[in-house]
Amino acid sequence: MRDQLDVVPDAILAGRAADGDTAAFESLARRYGPHMRAAARRLTGSYADADDVVQEVLVQAWQQLDTLREPAAVKGWLLRLTGSRSIDLLRRRRNHASLAAADGDAPADTVSPEAGPEAAAVAGAGLESLKAALSALPEEQRRCWILKEINGQSYEEIARTLNISPASVRGRLARARTTLVREMEDWR
Template identity: 70%
Template structure:
């Protein structure tokens, strides 16, 4: 909508706060520039949280719809990245709740990490043979759901206990406890693997 490719290119150079201000004024090109800039992180977070490639893209799309509607209420335009990620968190949790009502998670065909090849058929040997990151993925997959959510929201999105509590609709004390349990389990698994 801003017209020339030169102007589009310019938008890729400007800071978040300026783009968020323009988008709040109704500039769709600025909004799209924000979406492109933070899309990969939003998608990565949604994939880890939902465990599903298709759900993750639905989450990103729903997040952008909600963001466009609510952007003019954002008090600090410079904080737009964290704000987008908090919406991704809430939307992902919504998707998990919906999915639980419909289907067994283990039946997901488009499961995240499923595409990394045959080595994944045996998580144990994968942990031994694969990279440390692959081992962490496997350990993460074995965590209780609630612990994994806390861990991802903390480590991927750097949310505070209060923000995570809000997203998951639990108390900040529960967040602190679950996050600690998650880390202890993961740290132990990784130390054993070292």
């Protein structure tokens, strides 16, 4: 029956997990873990940090699943938790290590070692220029953009995650997009 869990809808898994079914919870974790890891890595800049974030989120999710009003919304909830935990980690890090890195807090692949220069030049050229432009954005704008485009969060949710107003989210997102468009079109 275990493999059947992999085909059932989120709401079923979330309901079971809230009842204490660890197998259903692990199935949810496998289903959305890659998205959570991708989002956390884009925010924090490394897989090591991302995996810490994903683990923390899963612990929190297990403890709080029974408070989730709408079990079908579990994916968005996990990604919101992932966003918040990633931001927490970045804040902790800045508080502790602001001496170490004077400037240039641009995490995530400014250069991407896994993609060779030719690969970048052909298939992923647009992608590489977006990554470069993204990592050059001011930190607050970058976070807004990632929470929107990678985590899929709403303005209100981003506002809560970053502890700013929805209007600020709107403004930062627009400035981030303006810069990104400019950078990418310059590159063309």
